[in-house]
Amino acid sequence: MRPFDPRLLKAAGQTRQFLAATVAIALVATVGTLGVAYSLTQFVVGIFVDDKPLDQMAIWLVWAVAAAALRALAHFLGELAGFRTARGIKAQFRLQAMDRIGSGSTGQSAGALSQLLGPGLDAIDGYFGKFLPQLVFAALVTPILIAVILVFDPISAISIIATLPLIPIFMVLIGLVTKDVQNEQLKATTALSAHFLEVLQGVTTLKIFGRIERQLQTLLTVANEQKLRTMKVLRLSFLSGFALELAASLSVALIAVQIGIRLVDGQMLLSVGLFVLLLAPEVYLPLRNVGAQFHNSQAGVLAVGEVLDLLEEKPSLSSEMAIDQGITVLVGPSGSGKTTRLRRLVSPDCAWVPQHLTLLTGTVLQNIAGFDDADRVLAETVLSEVGLEELDLEEALSNNLGVSGGQAQRLMIARALYRLRAKGLSVLLLDEPTSMLDEENQALIAKLISEIAGQGVRIAIATHQDSLINIADRVNTIEAARV
Numbered sequence: 005m006r007p008f009d010p011r012l013l014k015a016a017g018q019t020r021q022f023l024a025a026t027v028a029i030a031l032v033a034t035v036g037t038l039g040v041a042y043s044l045t046q047f048v049v050g051i052f053v054d055d056k057p058l059d060q061m062a063i064w065l066v067w068a069v070a071a072a073a074l075r076a077l078a079h080f081l082g083e084l085a086g087f088r089t090a091r092g093i094k095a096q097f098r099l100q101a102m103d104r105i106g107s108g109s110t111g112q113s114a115g116a117l118s119q120l121l122g123p124g125l126d127a128i129d130g131y132f133g134k135f136l137p138q139l140v141f142a143a144l145v146t147p148i149l150i151a152v153i154l155v156f157d158p159i160s161a162i163s164i165i166a167t168l169p170l171i172p173i174f175m176v177l178i179g180l181v182t183k184d185v186q187n188e189q190l191k192a193t194t195a196l197s198a199h200f201l202e203v204l205q206g207v208t209t210l211k212i213f214g215r216i217e218r219q220l221q222t223l224l225t226v227a228n229e230q231k232l233r234t235m236k237v238l239r240l241s242f243l244s245g246f247a248l249e250l251a252a253s254l255s256v257a258l259i260a261v262q263i264g265i266r267l268v269d270g271q272m273l274l275s276v277g278l279f280v281l282l283l284a285p286e287v288y289l290p291l292r293n294v295g296a297q298f299h300n301s302q303a304g305v306l307a308v309g310e311v312l313d314l315l316e317e318k319p320s321l322s323s324e325m326a327i328d329q330g331i332t333v334l335v336g337p338s339g340s341g342k343t344t345r346l347r348r349l350v351s352p353d354c355a356w357v358p359q360h361l362t363l364l365t366g367t368v369l370q371n372i373a374g375f376d377d378a379d380r381v382l383a384e385t386v387l388s389e390v391g392l393e394e395l396d397l398e399e400a401l402s403n404n405l406g407v408s409g410g411q412a413q414r415l416m417i418a419r420a421l422y423r424l425r426a427k428g429l430s431v432l433l434l435d436e437p438t439s440m441l442d443e444e445n446q447a448l449i450a451k452l453i454s455e456i457a458g459q460g461v462r463i464a465i466a467t468h469q470d471s472l473i474n475i476a477d478r479v480n481t482i483e484a485a486r487v
Contacts, residue, residue, distance in 0.1 A: 008139065011312045016096060022089040022132065026082055026140040033078035034145050038152065039071025041282035049275045082141075086133035093132070094125045097311045099374040102364070120314070122365055123193075124307040131304030135297040142290035149287045157272070157280045160259050164287055167255035171288065174247050175295040192233055196226055248295040252288040259284045327431055327462045331453065333473055334466040336482030342466035343435050345482065349464060354431035355424040359439075359466075361412045369397040372419050379426060386421040390414040391448050409440040417449065424461065432456065434465045438472060446471040 012019045047064035050056040098121050146168075154161035203219050263281055266272040327349060334342045343359055350356050363371050372383045383397060392414055401407060407415065417437055424432055434453075438446045450471040457463050457477075465472050473479060 015312055016093045018089050018092050022085055025085050026137050029078045029082045030141045030144045033075050034148050036071045036075025037286050040068050041279055043068035043071060045275055045279040048278060053274055082137040083133050086137050087129055090129045090132035097125060100315050102374040120310055127307050128304040138290055138293040138297050142294045145290050146287055149283055153280050153283055156276050160280045163259050170251045171248055171291040174251050192230055196230055248292045252292050256285050327464050329462055330477030331457045331475055332464045333476035333479045334482055335479055340482040342482050346433055346435050346466045349433055354433055355420040355429050357416050357420045357434040357437050359435040361416060363401050363412055368395050368399045371401055371415060372422050382422060386418040389452055390418045391445060413440045430461055432461050432463045436467055438469050450475050
């Protein structure tokens with residue numbers, strides 16, 4: 005697993021700005037680190053070697069405090085920039101994913117999408133807020149400090165260069181162990197979320213057939229297994245942190261011993277030895293932090309990869325059925341392939357209402373228009389057109405919970421109409437759009453579709469409903485496959 009996905013630079017322009025800002029912050033932090041080490045060295049040497057009065061040397065303590073404050077501020081700004089960038093990227097990815105879901109260009113289940121776009125994407129807070137800044141610090145701060153130490157004490161610099169690879173080696177070895185565990189954890193969490201959603205959606209049926217208790221036992225068993233997997237991940241994370249700390253501590257101790265020997269033999273000035281000794285732990289610190297934060301941000305790395313894969317899915321196009329002007333209706337028995345043929349026409353240039361309902365956790369407005377730059381007037385208009393004026397745009401929904409099946413189906417139609425008009429599209433595809441509606445609402449949607457077709461939009465519908473067949477300009481009958 006790569007610590008950084010290059011596709012982020014293209015998919016999210018904020019990433020470039022964040023990396024540029026982090027480079028500047030890392031350079032400022034490096035200046036602060038050098039300032040602290042140099043000021044403390046001058047203070048100690050002035051007091052204990054040059055025997056200067058305390059009031060004369062106090063200025064170096066002031067400089068040390070100022071340099072430490074500068075360094076702390078740089079680290080704070082780095083994390084702040086990371087979390088703000090993560091917030092913007094999450095909003096962008098969720099909006100793009102909503103568009104992809106609205107166009108029907110994904111075959112993932114509602115539970116998997118809910119997990120990925122909810123808690124899954126939230127995990128990138130740590131990735132941008134802690135891991136990526138430390139990665140930049142390791143790439144900049146460590147080489148700069150080694151170069152400074154090389155100027156003052158080549159022997160210590162050589163020792164650092166010889167021992168520094170121990171930390172990446174430990175990171176790789178631990179990463180090989182934890183990679184599979186992290187992947188299993190994410191897959192298990194997604195599966196548990198999907199299963200729990202299906203249970204909630206089918207709770208009425210389970211109650212009718214007396215299967216509630218069995219499902220409760222199944223959920224308890226799966227939850228216990230999830231708890232054990234989570235504890236295993238935590239144990240490995242703590243183990244990785246301990247191993248990296250041990251490697252860095254032993255390396256710094258080795259440098260301290262050889263500096264002490266040379267000081268005793270008179271081969272090194274105290275000012276040089278103390279300065280190098282104060283800088284040595286700072287050389288290892290960014291790499292140690294990268295190793296520790298990498299395992300904590302694995303979920304974020306996986307979520308970024310999965311969202312980018314989702315956004316890069318190529319829609320399947322086919323010339324098997326052209327969409328002519330007006331309304332084309334596909335009819336035929338269940339299982340004859342109406343949905344399959346309709347899906348082959350789906351592209352980013354059309355609005356799409358799939359047969360399976362997919363409402364995400366969020367407000368009514370977010371389910372219709374996405375998570376950013378929503379046109380409230382247009383959203384209210386499409387809600388009114390599908391007969392849902394009673395719904396408040398700020399009402400919270402949770403994956404089809406909070407509305408009836410018929411309301412959820414009309415919300416899916418409203419989402420498609422919003423996309424159709426907001427993006428100026430000319431094709432609308434609907435798969436069984438009125439299967440859960442009563443006769444009154446079926447007539448309302450049929451009339452609405454006729455009006456949309458009259459505006460020049462080409463429409464294709466897969467349906468069994470007479471109310472939609474009656475408004476068709478042409479009807480294509482799909483024969484059932486023979487066995």
